[in-house]
Amino acid sequence: MARFLLTRALQALFTLWVVVSLVFLLIHATGDPIAVLAPQQMNAHDRAILRAALGLDQPLTVQYFRYWAGVLHGNLGVSYYSGQPAMRLILERVPVTLELVGLSIGVAVLLGVPFGIWAAVRPDGVADRVLRNLSVLGSSVPTFFLGILLIYVFSVAFNILPASGAGGLQHFIMPAFTLAFFRIALFTRLVRSTLLETLNQNHVRTARAKGVSEPVVILKHALRTALLPLVTVFGLQFGQLFAGAVITETIFALPGMNRMALQALYRLDYPIILAYVLVVAAMFVTINFLVDMAYGLLDPRVRDHG
Amino acid sequence: MGRFSRPPLLPTIILALLILAAVFAPLIAPHDPEQQSLLMRLTPPAWVQGGTWRYPLGTDGLGRDVASNIIYGLRVSLLAGIVSVAISVLLGGIAGLIAGAAADGWFDTVLMRLVDIQLSIPVVLIALAVLALTGRGLGKVILVIGLVGWAQYARLVRASVLAERRKDYVLAARLLGASRRRVIFRHLLPNVLGPLFVQISVDIPRAVELEASLSFLGLGVAVTTPSLGLRIAQGYQYLFSGAWWPSVLPGLALVLLVLCENLIGDWVRDVLDPHYRRRRKSRIPAAPAPTDPAPTERTLP
Numbered sequence: 001m002a003r004f005l006l007t008r009a010l011q012a013l014f015t016l017w018v019v020v021s022l023v024f025l026l027i028h029a030t031g032d033p034i035a036v037l038a039p040q041q042m043n044a045h046d047r048a049i050l051r052a053a054l055g056l057d058q059p060l061t062v063q064y065f066r067y068w069a070g071v072l073h074g075n076l077g078v079s080y081y082s083g084q085p086a087m088r089l090i091l092e093r094v095p096v097t098l099e100l101v102g103l104s105i106g107v108a109v110l111l112g113v114p115f116g117i118w119a120a121v122r123p124d125g126v127a128d129r130v131l132r133n134l135s136v137l138g139s140s141v142p143t144f145f146l147g148i149l150l151i152y153v154f155s156v157a158f159n160i161l162p163a164s165g166a167g168g169l170q171h172f173i174m175p176a177f178t179l180a181f182f183r184i185a186l187f188t189r190l191v192r193s194t195l196l197e198t199l200n201q202n203h204v205r206t207a208r209a210k211g212v213s214e215p216v217v218i219l220k221h222a223l224r225t226a227l228l229p230l231v232t233v234f235g236l237q238f239g240q241l242f243a244g245a246v247i248t249e250t251i252f253a254l255p256g257m258n259r260m261a262l263q264a265l266y267r268l269d270y271p272i273i274l275a276y277v278l279v280v281a282a283m284f285v286t287i288n289f290l291v292d293m294a295y296g297l298l299d300p301r302v303r304d305h306g
Numbered sequence: 307m308g309r310f311s312r313p314p315l316l317p318t319i320i321l322a323l324l325i326l327a328a329v330f331a332p333l334i335a336p337h338d339p340e341q342q343s344l345l346m347r348l349t350p351p352a353w354v355q356g357g358t359w360r361y362p363l364g365t366d367g368l369g370r371d372v373a374s375n376i377i378y379g380l381r382v383s384l385l386a387g388i389v390s391v392a393i394s395v396l397l398g399g400i401a402g403l404i405a406g407a408a409a410d411g412w413f414d415t416v417l418m419r420l421v422d423i424q425l426s427i428p429v430v431l432i433a434l435a436v437l438a439l440t441g442r443g444l445g446k447v448i449l450v451i452g453l454v455g456w457a458q459y460a461r462l463v464r465a466s467v468l469a470e471r472r473k474d475y476v477l478a479a480r481l482l483g484a485s486r487r488r489v490i491f492r493h494l495l496p497n498v499l500g501p502l503f504v505q506i507s508v509d510i511p512r513a514v515e516l517e518a519s520l521s522f523l524g525l526g527v528a529v530t531t532p533s534l535g536l537r538i539a540q541g542y543q544y545l546f547s548g549a550w551w552p553s554v555l556p557g558l559a560l561v562l563l564v565l566c567e568n569l570i571g572d573w574v575r576d577v578l579d580p581h582y583r584r585r586r587k588s589r590i591p592a593a594p595a596p597t598d599p600a601p602t603e604r605t606l607p
Contacts (some may be wrong), residue, residue, distance in 0.1 A: 026436075140561055142560065142561070148538065265434065
């Protein structure tokens with residue numbers, strides 16, 4: 001177990017190093033932050049001073065090793081604009097994003113799983129057909145447009161929910177639903193198809209033959225097997241949700257870390273971009289690890305074979 | 307569900323009309339999409355009080371005709387969807403064919419590692435980063451969407467080639483003295499086309515949405531290009547004063563286009579994917595087939 005954990009930790013560090021290095025090279029190879037940062041009337045001499053002050057006059061390799069030396073000392077640089085430490089700025093915004101992503105995963109699971117069961121109980125029944133059509137619609141409405149429709153209905157026409165900003169839970173209702181919408185459709189389809197498949201398996205037939213009641217068969221015997229693929233997709237979706245939150249945070253003006261990273265991208269604020277990438281990559285790695293663990297707990301076949 | 311099942315009627319008709327409208331945009335559009343008439347700013351659609359049939363779907367905040375912008379916007383959407391997917395297919399398809407034909411060689415190993423890395427990073431983030439650094443423009447957007455889409459095709463084509471090349475007809479062709487290139491292009495390629503079309507039918511609506519989303523975020527087309535996503539973003543600010551048409555109507559056009567493409571895509575999958583056909587008949591879904599489009603983002607984020 002200890003060796004397993006150590007291997008995973010090393011793999012995780014390796015992934016972080018690769019991802020951050022790739023982004024570092026990409027942004028340094030293409031952009032010039034001074035062109036965005038310096039006021040138009042600034043002369044060449046002052047620009048050179050500014051460039052030197054930010055260390056951007058050094059060769060790429062020097063900048064690269066300096067960056068990693070800083071990271072190893074827990075210093076990810078300061079924002080070119082506010083002068084605040086990049087890591088602190090990003091970490092301050094993490095809770096808003098986590099709340100958004102957590103709530104939308106919650107909404108997607110709480111609606112998607114029951115919908116999927118409902119559709120699978122009577123394949124090609126009314127519920128199944130309605131849900132199937134809704135799920136095609138669900139995957140055809142772009143996130144940003146769904147957000148706009150919700151804002152129009154609930155903020156402009158009926159004025160019952162705030163359109164922007166972060167505060168109480170009411171600020172998260174529309175953003176979380178917007179972000180969850182596509183996943184509700186996805187989870188419904190997934191649970192339906194895996195449940196239908198498991199309902200044909202031997203252990204379910206055995207349970208039925210023993211005289212176990214139908215709800216117990218479905219909820220206890222079949223659903224447990226059917227949830228395994230959901231756990232995998234759940235892990236994949238977590239990553240997609242973080243990326244997707246860029247648009248949701250922009251529309252609803254939520255002060256999350258994705259919106260901050262997007263602004264940093266517009267302004268080529270390198271330290272913020274890199275700190276964001278590091279945080280997101282770290283979260284990905286952690287979530288993947290947790291998903292692997294959960295898989296072992298849910299499926300004895302995986303657990304026993306290590 | 308036979309091989310000759312007909313395409314869904316309504317989506318096909320609507321999509322055909324949308325494509326015709328896009329192709330003949332200059333003939334159909336009542337106005338020049340860029341023409342501003344500031345005196346007629348925010349005229350509501352004709353059926354709403356205060357509307358006029360001169361602007362059937364109203365005007366936006368700059369006095370531009372919404373209907374004309376939608377028609378020209380469809381042009382941009384369709385162009386972005388089709389050309390970018392063509393780029394992905396070409397790049398990924400060639401890479402996958404070579405990797406599959408030379409399986410277990412170094413090229414294959416390197417390529418599959420690259421595919422894994424590419425698929426683990428959300429497409430939106432890559433597109434955002436590249437466009438933020440290179441600037442906007444319809445050509446760039448199409449190129450970026452095309453470039454980030456290659457991995458899916460490389461994996462798919464490689465898998466199909468690996469499955470096909472062990473079969474007897476390939477051996478027969480070889481024994482008859484066919485060259486390697488002839489085996490790949492004349493014998494293998496026609497047999498991997500099925501799964502390829504399925505993936506293409508899933509990816510075109512996805513690419514349409516991606517272009518719209520990037521343009522919505524201000525990282526897509528230039529401000530003067532009538533992209534639906536850009537027009538939705540520009541109309542968004544008037545939403546709060548009750549003028550819903552400059553953002554909602556282009557949005558509905560986008561949803562209609564993507565919805566029809568998705569429904570036709572489902573039909574393509576039914577027809578071309580034997581796995582799905584069998585499943586429909588028995589009414590019991592099987593585990594995802596190897597040719598299943600991966601459960602990744604269909605809508606954006």
